[in-house]
Amino acid sequence: MRSISVGRKRFLAALGLAAGLLPVRGVLADPLIAVVSQQAGVVTLIDVGKAIVVAEISVPRVPAGLAAAPDGRTLYVTHPDLGLISRIDIGTRRLETSFRVGREPFGIAVTEAGRTLIVSDWSSDAVIRVDAASGHETGRIAVGKAPAGLVVDAVGRRAYVADRESNQVSVVDLATMTRAATVPTGRAPFALALSPDRGQLYVANVQSGDLSMIDTARLEETARFKVGLMPYGVAVTPDGARVAVANQQSGTMAVIDATTHAILARPKIGSYPEGIVALSSQRAAAVAWADDEVTIVDVSRAHVVAHVPVGAGPRNLVVLPEHWETGAGEDMLER
Amino acid sequence: MFRRLLLAAALLPTCLAPLAAHGPTPQRAEERITIEAAPEKVWAVLASFGAIGEWHPLVRRVSFTGGDAAGAERILTLEKGDITEGLDEVDPNERRLSYRLGKENTEALPVSFYTASIQVKPSGGGSEVVWDARFYRADTTNEPPEGLDDAAAIAAMGDFIRQGLDGLKSKAGGS
Numbered sequence: 001m002r003s004i005s006v007g008r009k010r011f012l013a014a015l016g017l018a019a020g021l022l023p024v025r026g027v028l029a030d031p032l033i034a035v036v037s038q039q040a041g042v043v044t045l046i047d048v049g050k051a052i053v054v055a056e057i058s059v060p061r062v063p064a065g066l067a068a069a070p071d072g073r074t075l076y077v078t079h080p081d082l083g084l085i086s087r088i089d090i091g092t093r094r095l096e097t098s099f100r101v102g103r104e105p106f107g108i109a110v111t112e113a114g115r116t117l118i119v120s121d122w123s124s125d126a127v128i129r130v131d132a133a134s135g136h137e138t139g140r141i142a143v144g145k146a147p148a149g150l151v152v153d154a155v156g157r158r159a160y161v162a163d164r165e166s167n168q169v170s171v172v173d174l175a176t177m178t179r180a181a182t183v184p185t186g187r188a189p190f191a192l193a194l195s196p197d198r199g200q201l202y203v204a205n206v207q208s209g210d211l212s213m214i215d216t217a218r219l220e221e222t223a224r225f226k227v228g229l230m231p232y233g234v235a236v237t238p239d240g241a242r243v244a245v246a247n248q249q250s251g252t253m254a255v256i257d258a259t260t261h262a263i264l265a266r267p268k269i270g271s272y273p274e275g276i277v278a279l280s281s282q283r284a285a286a287v288a289w290a291d292d293e294v295t296i297v298d299v300s301r302a303h304v305v306a307h308v309p310v311g312a313g314p315r316n317l318v319v320l321p322e323h324w325e326t327g328a329g330e331d332m333l334e335r
Numbered sequence: 336m337f338r339r340l341l342l343a344a345a346l347l348p349t350c351l352a353p354l355a356a357h358g359p360t361p362q363r364a365e366e367r368i369t370i371e372a373a374p375e376k377v378w379a380v381l382a383s384f385g386a387i388g389e390w391h392p393l394v395r396r397v398s399f400t401g402g403d404a405a406g407a408e409r410i411l412t413l414e415k416g417d418i419t420e421g422l423d424e425v426d427p428n429e430r431r432l433s434y435r436l437g438k439e440n441t442e443a444l445p446v447s448f449y450t451a452s453i454q455v456k457p458s459g460g461g462s463e464v465v466w467d468a469r470f471y472r473a474d475t476t477n478e479p480p481e482g483l484d485d486a487a488a489i490a491a492m493g494d495f496i497r498q499g500l501d502g503l504k505s506k507a508g509g510s
Contacts, residue, residue, distance in 0.1 A: 038360065062360050080359040081477055104477060106359045122359045123476065148359070229423050229433070230450065248469075249423055249433050249450050272363075272450075272469050290363055290467055313363065 032320045033277065033285060034075055034090075035294055036063040040311025043077060043088060045320075046294060048279055051306035055093045059086045064315055065107050069114035069132070070154075072320040076132070080104040080122055085135070090320065099135030102128050107150030109159065111174065118159050118174065120147035127161055127172050139177040143170035149191040153198050153216070160201055160214075162189035169203055169212075171219060181219040185212040191275070193234045193243070195258070202243055204231035211245065211256070225261045227254045233276035235284055237299065244284040244299055246273035253286060255299045265302030269295040275316035287314035357448040358475030362485055364492045365467040368500040372507040374462045378430040378455045380507050381464075384422050385409050390506035391499045408437060416443035423450075430455040441473035444495065445487045451496075464503060466496045 035044045045055040065078040075088040086098040102121035109118045117130040129139040144163025152159050159172040171181040186205030193202045201214040213223040228247030235244050243256040255265045270288025285296045296306045385399030394411050401407030407422040419438035433452035449470035456463045474483035
């Protein structure tokens with residue numbers, strides 16, 4: 001239930017900020033997001049409260065996917081063209097090491113309290129389990145063709161993988177490393193996001209321009225609705241009320257009512273947006289790949305709050321967990 | 336023999352699938368040109384989706400269906416073969432259109448997939464045209480041979496856009 005408590009804090013934090021209250025030290029530290037830029041080969045850390053860059057870390061070339069350990073201290077980045085995963089120490093802001101995983105590692109998640117990485121391998125059509133400390137492969141399971149985005153339900157010990165060229169989501173039981181189910185979706189599923197209660201999985205289908213909703217208890221698609229051209233990123237707000245989608249071909253963010261599936265707004269967010277994350281119930285951030293920016297959007301007002309310049313070709317981003325929750329974020333406040 | 340038939344049957348849907356398969360790492364191109372003609376005039380040339388053969392020097396012949404609205408398709412005959420493009424979005428207010436590669440032909444153009452957009456913006460008394468694309472190398476493995484790699488894709492797409500903009504400028508002319 002970790003995700004729910006985080007969500008509540010984010011919500012309270014957003015309320016506090018909206019009301020102009022002073023942040024409470026250690027609880028409402030400004031969150032950091034990490035962004036990978038493919039052409040520049042860098043990871044950028046952004047203080048989203050101040051909308052400023054606080055660090056830039058060089059990594060090997062063509063980084064694509066990224067995931068943070070639950071303590072927010074370690075970041076992992078995939079490099080599909082190199083067959084590598086990099087490990088970054090957020091504290092020292094240094095690249096620790098890079099290790100070989102599979103052929104084209106792409107999607108990545110961290111689980112088991114940071115001990116294990118789950119990785120999709122685009123050209124091996126497999127999901128690979130990796131020991132995070134040693135970088136060694138500890139298991140793999142065949143899935144559909146071109147597995148791309150991947151999310152892990154740490155509580156349910158499952159991975160959901162978008163098998164892009166098989167038009168399905170593979171559901172992997174992480175305890176046994178077996179495939180529990182495949183669920184058909186729209187055409188070319190790419191990114192996915194779980195609702196805060198883990199009951200719904202939203203899948204962005206790039207070629208059919210729609211979103212599949214999968215009931216994770218029944219493992220069935222319960223709805224599919226149009227969201228726009230080439231949805232490449234999807235995120236759910238921490239209150240579960242809204243879904244934000246990055247429509248790459250239109251350069252827009254679709255803000256969707258999670259209950260009615262109505263599109264509430266479609267603000268322009270930049271050129272070729274891709275990865276998207278929810279920052280609070282009110283805000284989301286997305287990368288604009290061809291503008292070399294991260295765009296922060298007030299989703300309830302459909303209003304762009306800030307553009308933050310990053311390295312060339314940003315593709316994905318992730319919220320670093322720790323800074324929302326504990327006193328460990330204090331150093332960020334005092335900087 | 337029976338096994339071979341089974342294998343063929345298994346492969347068949349993959350071969351026929353209209354999905355444009357591509358790798359995990361896109362490349363990009365963006366070119367701009369200023370044109371003396373007014374934005375409305377440049378946009379009128381550009382928005383006629385099936386008429387690209389009238390101004391793009393690398394396009395030898397075009398056949399098209401669906402007119403100038405989203406959903407239209409055009410088949411471009413280039414020096415070394417045909418490629419098919421689909422029009423996805425037309426925004427006359429922004430003077431922007433976006434389209435996508437439908438059927439690849441890496442002989443004709445060494446890319447496995449692309450989306451592209453062209454926008455006409457007012458600039459001084461005339462226009463600025465921005466043409467950008469997101470695309471993937473022809474060979475999507477991590478050991479692409481020369482000619483099917485990122486460098487070849489970037490060169491070919493950049494050249495196609497550059498020559499297209501020059502042709503557009505010649506066609507649209509002055510104000």
